[in-house]
Every structure is written in C-alpha cells, then in structure tokens.
Amino acid sequence: MRARLRQRRDGKVEVRVTDWERKWEQLAKEAETIAADRLRAMDSIVERNQWKVIQAFQKQKVSDYHFAGSTGYGYNDRGREVLDLVYADVFGAEAAIVRPHLVSGTHTISAALFGCLRPGDELLFVTGKPYDTLHKVIGSAGDGTGSLSDWGVSVKMVALLPDGRVDWDSVAAAVTDKTKMFGIQRSRGYDWRPSFTIAQLREMTARLKELKPEAIVFADNCYGEFTEELEPPHVGVDLIAGSLIKNPGGGLASSGGYIAGRADLVELAAYRITAPGIGGEVGAMLGTTRSIYQGLFLAPLLVGQAVKGSIFAACMFESLGFETHPRWNDPRTDLIQAIRFQSAEPLIAFVQAIQKAAAVDAHVVPEPWDMPGYEHPVIMAAGTFIQGGSLELSADAPIREPYIAYMQGGLTYAHVKYAVKLAISELGIRGYLS
Template identity: 80%
Template sequence: MIHKDTEFETQWEQWADAAEERSAKSFRNIDRIVERNQAKVIRAFQKHRVSDFHFSGSTGYGYNDSGRETLDRVYADVFGAEAAIVRPHLVSGTHTISAALFGVLRPGDELLFVTGRPYDTLNKVIGKTGDGLGSLSDWGVVCKIVPLRADGSVDWPAVEAAITDRTKVFAIQRSRGYDWRPSFTIGQIGIMAGRLKSLKPDGIVFADNCYGEFTEELEPAEVGVDLIAGSLIKNPGGGLATSGGYIAGKQRLVELASFRMTAPGIGGEVGAMLGTTRSIFQGLFLAPLLVGQAVKGSVFASAVFDRFGFETHPLPEDRRTDLIQAVRFPGAEQLVCFVQAVQKAAAVDAHVVPEPWDMPGYDHPVIMAAGTFIQGGSLELSADAPVREPYIAYMQGGLTYAHVKFAVKQALSDFRARGFL
C-alpha cells in the first residue's frame, strides 16, 4: 500500500490553485497566441496544398522529393521568410547555427555578437585562431562579442565602436542561454535589426531563434532579421520530429547556408528525408499548441517557486518570448535536488539520477534532467544547470501542462523531505 502525505497533498492543492489564479491573465494571453499561430500554420499548409503523398520518404540523393520541397516552402511562409531549408541531417541547434554562419561568412569577415556572450556550445564554433578545428576563427573570421549592459540591454555605443568595414554579420541570440536576464522579445529584435541596418546597411542580421518559436505571434524574419536558425527537437518539431534543424530568411542567404549544409553547387537540391517528412510536418502542425502548454508550465512554475521565496525569472506576470524559466537557488544542494526532481517526474528514465558532469562544449560541470522520448528534445520537459554560482536552474518545455505541474509538485515534495522548505 502506498503511503500518501495527506498534509502535503492538501497544501499542494492550495498552492497550485493560488499559482493558477495568479497566472490566469497570462494563461489567457498564451491561449490567444496559440490560436493565432495555429491559424498561421494551417494557412501555410493549405496554401501549399499539403497532401498525404508529401509524406512519402525518399532515398539516395533524394532528387525531386516533393514533400521536402513543400516542407521548405511551408516553413518559409510560417516564419515570414523568402526561403527555408528544413532537414533531419542538421543534428542540433549548434550545427544549424554553424551551417548558417559558415554559409554567409568568408575569411577576413567580422562576426559581431551584439547580445553578449552566445550560448556555451557555440564557443567551439567561434574557436581561436590556429586552433586546427576548422572553427570560424581558424578560417580567418574575426569574432567580436559586445557584452550586454547590467540591465540586460544592448550596449549601443559599444556596438557602434565595434563595427568596421569588415563587419559582415550581426548576431542576435533571442533566448537568455545561461544568463540571468530577460530574453529578447520580437519587438526588441525588430528595433535591433532596424538600428543595425542603419549603422551598416549591407550587414546581415542573424538571429538564433532557439526556444522562441511560436511563443509570440511574429518571428524574427517578420521584423527585419535577414537569417534565422533553430532546432526541430525544440519548439517547431512539436515533440514529433526525431532530429533536424531549419534555416530561414532571405533567398540568397538561405542558399549560401545550404551550400555549407551539403556542398557548394548542391545545396538543398538533394537530401533523402528517410521517412522523417510526416513527423516533421505533423510536429509543425502541433507546435503552436505544445509550445503554449510548455509556456503555461513555465508560468506556473514561476508562480509556485516565487511563492516560496526563490527568485524566478521571468515572473508569472512577465511577457514571455521563449520557453525558459530560470530559478535561482541558495546553494548547489537545492539546485541539484531540483534538477533531479524534474528527472524523477519524467515518464521516460524516471529511475535515472542525474549528476553533474563535464559535458563537451561547456566550461563548468553541468547537470541535466532529460527524461524525454526524443534524446535532447527540449520542447519536452527538461532542466539543466551549470553547477556554479549563482546557482540557477533553467527549466524548459513540457508537452503537456499537467506534466509540468506534476514535476513542480515532485520538486516541492523532495524539497520538503530534504528540509529546504
């Protein structure tokens, strides 16, 4: 017979009700965004006459794969771009971003990150001169990083001072990464794009769109960004895409990125989809709804942990532009306990206990909870954290709102058992 802590169960219901009452206005706004994005996706499917024969797989070179070609056009429309390439062969967000940047940059060009230090896994892509890894720096591309101001805003005087005749690409990271700052909204990104174009009209504005797709009604390419990239095992894959990435934007820039993805002169004209087309289409169809479920879960988690005095960012009432919910803990023990609780609440690999480890691409030990159906699928509920001060866990995803609630409840139960509450 399973013993239940009736006192905790009663308290949990009260805490959850209070959190949902506090979050009600945010939930209504999320529902509106879901409905409008769902309509946008359906209209794109209808415009390009998506049919069941488009779901057939291709092999070998994949010449004349009408499903792949239609998928590219649908993605371009959904993301407000001239063109797009969507492929299962892009193995991660980092690979996809790398293909986009290598596609448009040449030796002697400068790449300028205007939103501060990029996500940790891009460090090796940027690299160092002579590192022998084939990084951007190794190929003679100069990479500059302009730190954000203390309030998380772009340091425009420093950006202007960093621009030279050789500056080719301006890079924007939409999501916060491992930083305690607001992520950048579509409105803010549009302002950035306009200002960067005024400073250097021939510059290319690139945005890493990971974690942000469908959290707002517009996407970066609709507000002046020239090129965007993201991962299919995050938002746009809808929990069904088993791998892949997308690049979208101006026709010529997407073409150049496709030459890096495959080979010069070949680009997006080939690439067998190997049976993945149906899941990528269906995942895109489901993505607006499932992103909404994940965002609601983040709002709920923020409300609950804020109630108990933990710093949360964003707060439940704040505007959302990505999936990520940051929670700051007083020490490493609470941080690790939280991440382990998220794993314990999973449907897959719940019996596994994550521990911090030296993960490739990161500068500190990292602990990750990822009890997911798709390995690394961060539209599914996951949490990770570099184990360093100030001890911040980053939770994202949740294919169902109920799953996120279940995980938050598990975390509070474990905190109670360990004397952290």
C-alpha cells in the first residue's frame, strides 16, 4: 500500500506512512544485509557470462551490416547466418538456429521433438511430467491433432522422487529398444521441486548415456539461460531449446526461439521449422535481427537483475513466515521463485499486486481464467513491454492446491524490490499477514 497523502489546514501536504510501509522498509534493509553474499555472487556470474557473449560476437566478427534486413526467402542473409554461429558459441554447441518465426518456447520445443523423432520412436521424460503447455504436444493416440502420440511416437514419464531427485531405478526399468530420446525439463515449471543445476545436468547426461549411448539427451532450457556460467551443451546435453522472450532475448527480442546442440540434430529441427531440404537456409528476419543481437548482448546483465530480485523476494517472504522454493540461500539455476500460500485468496492478491507494480497495464486487475494449453484456471500478472515476455517481471499461478505463485523475471532489480514492497503491503492491508 502506498503512503497516504493528507492536506493539512495550512495547505501543505503531509505524507502519512502506513504501518506496513514502515515494516517493509525495515524488512528490506535486513533482507539485503542477510543476502549480500548471494547478491554479490550473482554479479560475478553476470560478468563471466557477459565476457562470454562479447567473445562470441568478436569471434564471428559481428558488424553493423549484419543487422540489415532481408526480404522474401531471405537467401544469403549473412546477419541471420552469423547470429546462428554466435548462439552456438555462447551455448557451447556445434550449431544453432535462431528465428523470430518461433512463436513461443512450446513451439520451439515442439519443433525440436518433431524434428528428431519418428513414428515408432519413444520419448522418455526422466524429470516427471513436463510443463503444462507440452501436454497437448504429447497428446494421445488417434487424437487427430497431429500430436506426437497421434503420429505414433510413444511418450513415457518417470516421476521424480519425493525429494526432487531423478528415480534412476525407474528410469533404467523404463528404457526400451524404442527409446530414442531422453527428455529433461531444467526448470521446475508448476512443480514444488528444485530446478536442475548444470552440475546435475552433467551427471544426468552421463548416466543416461550409460543406459543408452545412442539416445538423444534433450533439455528444455527455458528460464535457465545465463543463470550459471555454463549451459547444458557444455556438459554433454545433445540438444536444447528455449524462447527469446525469456532470458536470451534480453528484453528486446519481440518474438522467437532458439535450438542449439549437435549439428545433425539442429539440422533435423530446422527441417521441421521450415521444410525438408530447406531447413535454416531461408527465412527473412522481418526486421528483428538487430534487437535479437542486442538482446543477447544485454541478456547476462538482465538475467542477473532478475535472479537478484528473486533472491531478495525469497528472503523477504521467508522473513514473514512463507514457504519459498528455492529458499534465498539455495543455489539458483533459473529465474523462477515459487511462494506458497494457504488459500486461493492471498495467492490471487499477490499476483494482482505484481500487476499493480508494473509500468505497463498497472491499472488492469488480472483474474483467473481458462487459458489455452493449461488444465486449470490460471491467473497471470504480465505488465510487460513484450507480450508474454517472462524475462520481464511477471507472476502466474494455477488455481489449485497447493496454492503456489510462480514469480519470474524483472529487467531491473529495483523493479522487483518495488513489486515485493507493494505485494507485502497489499497482503498486510487485506489481513493476510500477521
């Protein structure tokens, strides 16, 4: 709740600060003192990732003529070709394809899966049920939608153990002669579990290769880019995919996705994005090239700002007795901060407060609705410059037990602090805090 203004009899305006405003200020000072080492550690990661991106630009001799647009088929678009090479270097991959025509992370992941899998193959998710929007991509046999199952690709999922670790005995038992690909979701999605660090991905990939060396190890890398110093292909993952309106777009890319990894697998995915025999050789960039390059340049810094905001938010809410995941001092490997509420009402109030703190559409009050691709009503706060841009500060939650809000992003640390302040004040004023 903002400070109250009152006009005195002498005509001067007096600022009256609420009790929650005072409490917030003290909590914020204490939180930043407690979390100081974690916040500094993120600054170090930002520096190393920034240097890595700059060196990739330098290696590929990026110049301003690479930002020129192309039309029609986009033949010989050198800016597009070099962009793919830069992404491959940054992500430790043999090859990459980066395109504005990929409309979301789900679309990008779908292109990677359909590009590499064939009828009769089996996809085995070793990290449990994937994110909600992939459920329709998986589909069911004969559903008529062109889903993986409709095309004869079988999909199995091995649930994680209660502590969030991979159930290796069950994974080993699930592998068959048809297993063509192992699927890993790096981020927690809508689950109360740890996201997987790069060190864990290294170990997971090694164990999966022992189980079936020829199988493809695929990782959904959404929300994880630049949160650590290495990316999944650096530690042996064969193929990754992600969205440009999340971390790597740096808040500037207005659309798009990327796929990176082994050159043969990226080529197969490119055939799915366009058509067999065409692949990544065509595709006008529609005036987006400069913003995608510049967004990648800014991404390490802005991801760092978002992660620092999540650390701060966790510390603040823990001090008020809330359960958070990850906790403020846990290792970070993605943007997402989960906060558990006791009922739907404070959950909704929290998400509405995040919207109220936005620079864009702050006057809009989000309500739960049946959003396409989700199985439960979802409430989303997204006062963003890029629609759905979740490197920008946003929050969303399925309205189901347990009542967990997932906050992510924040182009500036100051914005996240402001939003947390407003959320705590709103919860206090509405009587949801003691």
